[in-house]
Amino acid sequence: MTKILLRDRLDDCISRWHAAGLDVIGPVSKNNISQFDTIQKAGELDFGIILPDRTLKDLFFPQTEPMFRYRIGKQQIDTEEYLPPGRQRIVFGARPCDVSAMAIDDPLFGWDYKDTYWFKRRTETVIVTIACTSADEFCMCTSLKLAPDSPQGSDILLRPLEGNRGWLVEELTERGRDAFSLIEGLLENATGDPLPLAVVPVKFDLDACREWLQNPENFESHFWKEISMRCIGCGTCTFLCPTCHCFDFQDEGDTYTGIRRKNWDSCSFALFTMHTSGHNPRSTQSARWRQRIMHKFNYFPGKFSLNSCSGCGRCTRECPVDMGITETLQEITKLSK
């Protein structure tokens, strides 16, 4: 017998989770943007959107976060460590692409050295994913060999039922089972027909692209200049990418006291790799776009056997000049034929 979570029970579930000390977070549309936010009531959740404008990464790797407060004295330097607040959280209603992206970044943030901030939040968070029953023209999870119901990274996977009445529950991890044991009794022991999954056409040939990218001859291909000519070098595609993980450290304060912060940074920015001497290994926008594509589809899979892309499509959806991974990999697919 499968379990069903009825939509009209969601408020009760949220109350139970709150009572157990969990923060409940979900996609919220407010102030002309949709993003993950803490909620009190189910009514605040926006189930109508295919994907929030902002990614799930925000919850694990915020755009700016304090790491240390320092106080410099004559004889000593005192540092006080800031760590994520330590609240247990349940994210309700993330999408498989966003959640897969967290699983993609786990090995990176754990590559020999464990990033304190990432893993603290990862272990404090239960993710309840809702499989996609609709997609837009930018969605491309299937091109990445993922699917509208990919389970990677999720603790619970929900499949929407006919008539918007609720979801079929699939418990995927111990953490997910624990969180759902808190709402025991609110779930129905029943079965139902899930809505058909979104149809997401495959847009490029990932394997062919990888092979093309691995060929050293293509590193200097004129293709990179052509495809990136209109790139303006902003950080939209990287900051709205659920897997992009690059960051910077910045100290803010005066000579005696201040805060060291960890901030998002972007391989699109000219300054990203600039040496103090003025030498810049990636001095042109085409070299920077090549780095982004190479990193995601060649270097990262080479290290971690995963593509650093989960196919959310935000890079194309949000690009001010209508570029994106989809177009580039479609063109590479053509070149590789």
Next chain:
Amino acid sequence: MSIQEQYRKRAAELLASGEVKIIIGYGAGSTPDRRRALFIRSADDASLLHVDAACDANLSGYLVSEGLLSDRKKVGIFLRPEGIRSVNILAAESQLDPLQIVIIGFNVENGSLAALQGSGVNDFSSLISTLKESRSTPEEQALIEKIEGMTPEERFAFWQAEFSKCIKCYACRQVCPMCYCKRCIVDNNQPQWVHTSSHTLGNFEWNLVRAFHLSGRCVECGGCDRACPVNIPLRLINRRMAQEVLDAFDHFSGMSHTQEPVLASFKKDDPETFIL
């Protein structure tokens, strides 16, 4: 012949005759309703060009791409009136020689396409003069009036909520033809004038620095507003600053390529209301 066909033909002629080395125009985008910048060097590719109401990007920023104009050869570019004003400002600020720019002008009025006659910046002077008089759409005007009607506290709260969304992707800067600095002030760290972090303070600093830097220079093409991935109504800030400069100095940016930059020039009769 449709306007689009006429313009394709003109672009092909400009390239075929060798008058211009490249055309910066619009091509098909990733969806039927998107247009994207297209760079063509051969007359054969002119058929890829699109001109229609969806062509909203101000392409003039590409003119100051490193090295594009250094060979003194001419460049053809599709521009709306705001883009033509941008070219004037870039020329006035010594960023380009207007004689190198062949303008293929068009306008979109009430959703429909209109051709513009002329090819050099001076050919559009009277058009720009008329623009000075009619500037906002009714929706924008309503929003401006709403914000103007707020108390300072309400207005601060409004912008605080908006700027709290900023992620410092700098799309607004990168897409802006006026932001051509090789090294933006926010990228300087000796000294660090502006916080690079995108917390509320850093976001305020960035957006206000940009607003002031664009005062008297912005042509209100709306590029930053459209580029912003977190939907901050940036256009409102720039419009407000443009109004300020218009009221104080009767300055409408981009009137001509000899117009002096208003905040970098001094006139004896400039109002000095800020001196107490």
Next chain:
Amino acid sequence: MTDNTQNGQQNIYKPAIMKVVQKRDEAPGVKTLRLEFQDPAEHERFKEHYRTGMFGLYGIFGEGESTFCVASPETRKEYIECTFRQSGRVTSSLASAEIGDLVTYRGPYGNRFPIEEFYGKNLLFIAGGIALPPTRSVIWSCLDQRDKFGKVTIVYGARTVADLVYKHELEEWQNRSDIELVLTVDPGGESPDWQHRIGFVPSVLEEAAPSPDNCVAVLCGPPVMIKFTLISLGKLGFNEKNVYTTLENRMKCGVGKCGRCNVGSVYICKEGPVFTAAEVSRMPAGDL
């Protein structure tokens, strides 16, 4: 390979506090700081993990962190020495640190020179300008166990006499009979009393003509010097696999996460900074 995992750190971005115990002017704008750990546990961790070739992030709170090699050898782990040119925000503030001041250090990170594999071999060290510090770490690591190696040749050049760093050590090496030291400055960079070679490192190296037989070369310098010296080493018959060099790139984290130091697929912070010339030649030149 040394253990390159976490180094026992809790928060991998938290630096150790170091006291400046010595400060030397090496050349115009180039300084060496000798730093001592303030926390014995941090010091123990360093002693356990540090091997020659590894790097660190040196910093001042309020200014930031900057990456350079540990210039002191693995045979002397009571302190850390770093030598740097004052050029950006962090190095400027480090340069103004005085004896007794506190600075920060994170590391040691990266890979190392496989010194055990050099046992029984002749060693050729080639360095240019400010790149003597990484070479010097290897030089002392070998000199401190001199009997394990064959002939030691050091070729060091700088733009001018003033730009030569570690002048006191050059003098010491000059006076040792178990080291052949070849010093050179670029044409025009000599002082009136300069008694050594005048010429660029690659041509001076070719004149010195060290034998490639049973020899390992360690080469550090600015990119243009590396490029031409590799050609010269090739002419002398050196195999790329026996030539070691270090690469540097802008870094923030030092531990493979911040995403900026890779050359092609290779992360300098994790898989470097020490590479053989053979490894470097497989990297995409357009990314260096």
